[in-house]
Amino acid sequence: MPNSSVSPQISFQSSEPIKEIEILWISAGLSCDGDTIAMTGATQPSIEDILLGAIPGIPKVKLHNAFLSKEVGDDFLQNFHLAAEGKFAPFILVVEGSIPDEHNKQEGYWAALGTDKTTGQPITTCEWIDRLTPHAWVVVAAGTCSAYGGIHAMAGNPTGCMGLADYLGWKWKSKAGIPIVNVPGCPVQPDNFMETLLYLLYQAVGLAPMIPLDEQLRPTWLFGATVHEGCDRGGYYEQAEFADEYGSPLCIVKLGCWGPVVQCNVGKRGWMAGIGGCPNVGGICIGCTMPGFPDKFMPFMNQPPGSLLSSHAVATYGKAIHALRKFTQTSLNKEPSWRRRKT
Ligand code: SF4
Numbered sequence: 001m002p003n004s005s006v007s008p009q010i011s012f013q014s015s016e017p018i019k020e021i022e023i024l025w026i027s028a029g030l031s032c033d034g035d036t037i038a039m040t041g042a043t044q045p046s047i048e049d050i051l052l053g054a055i056p057g058i059p060k061v062k063l064h065n066a067f068l069s070k071e072v073g074d075d076f077l078q079n080f081h082l083a084a085e086g087k088f089a090p091f092i093l094v095v096e097g098s099i100p101d102e103h104n105k106q107e108g109y110w111a112a113l114g115t116d117k118t119t120g121q122p123i124t125t126c127e128w129i130d131r132l133t134p135h136a137w138v139v140v141a142a143g144t145c146s147a148y149g150g151i152h153a154m155a156g157n158p159t160g161c162m163g164l165a166d167y168l169g170w171k172w173k174s175k176a177g178i179p180i181v182n183v184p185g186c187p188v189q190p191d192n193f194m195e196t197l198l199y200l201l202y203q204a205v206g207l208a209p210m211i212p213l214d215e216q217l218r219p220t221w222l223f224g225a226t227v228h229e230g231c232d233r234g235g236y237y238e239q240a241e242f243a244d245e246y247g248s249p250l251c252i253v254k255l256g257c258w259g260p261v262v263q264c265n266v267g268k269r270g271w272m273a274g275i276g277g278c279p280n281v282g283g284i285c286i287g288c289t290m291p292g293f294p295d296k297f298m299p300f301m302n303q304p305p306g307s308l309l310s311s312h313a314v315a316t317y318g319k320a321i322h323a324l325r326k327f328t329q330t331s332l333n334k335e336p337s338w339r340r341r342k343t
Pocket residue numbers: 227228229231232233234235237250251252253257258259260267279285
């Protein structure tokens with residue numbers, strides 16, 4: 001079941017529908033830029049569908065992403081400066097990568113984008129977030145690093161980095177009254193990101209109610225079910241058929257799969273164009289969409305402690321059920337006796 005919603009009421013915006021909107025995408029958090037790259041593989045919808053106006057009803061959209069824009073250097077940053085001064089609205093701010101703590105050291109900086117023209121000093125990612133978020137129509141965290149800190153925020157890291165909601169505050173809302181929207185995943189599942197973006201674009205024109213989010217600020221329709229609930233291998237789990245090594249079609253819970261407790265739709269949705277999806281193709285789920293990732297899922301290759309108990313419990317009835325099903329199956333594999341030639 002989905003968690004309780006932060007914004008459960010159905011309320012359409014009363015303000016004027018937005019006709020044109022810009023997307024300012026900061027990939028200068030602590031990240032591998034994998035979310036930008038993942039997004040280019042989306043098909044439902046694709047980034048081309050959105051930018052070329054192939055989808056009816058949404059505003060005209062322009063994307064400013066350092067990897068995908070044709071502008072570079074000062075030309076690229078000009079839009080960010082204008083937005084920071086409140087001269088570039090409305091815009092969706094997408095943040096990729098964890099947000100470092102720039103106050104935990106005597107000198108230097110952890111992450112920056114461009115330089116200040118007057119001082120010549122780097123403009124830190126934190127400064128950009130401070131300057132841009134007050135003007136943004138909505139702020140979206142793309143990927144687990146930006147949503148919850150992710151790999152960079154592991155215990156013992158020197159950067160003190162964190163997710164956007166830990167930086168801005170979990171109750172933060174944009175000037176349009178929209179909470180931070182977290183779309184976790186390491187990297188983000190391409191269609192999960194683009195579908196969330198499409199939802200927000202429909203909300204911007206007044207064709208969708210306030211985006212429903214759970215307590216961890218994830219879209220409820222994307223993160224309400226577990227990997228296990230959509231996994232191709234679920235039937236094997238139920239019959240207690242567990243793999244002891246990779247390369248098997250059986251359930252891989254004993255190899256370290258956390259799918260039964262992880263909220264992620266990749267088992268059902270696949271990775272690109274419906275193909276792939278970690279356990280479906282033999283990869284254990286390591287919980288990359290979850291706020292506790294990665295620390296609470298390590299060591300990755302060990303059987304999750306809780307599954308020792310649950311897989312043992314499943315084994316007590318699963319093997320008996322499987323044997324009974326085999327018996328029924330054998331019968332069903334034979335045609336009824338009257339379908340025989342009599343002469
Ligand atoms: S592989 Fe993982 S998600 Fe799939 S059925 Fe087994 S435990 Fe569940």
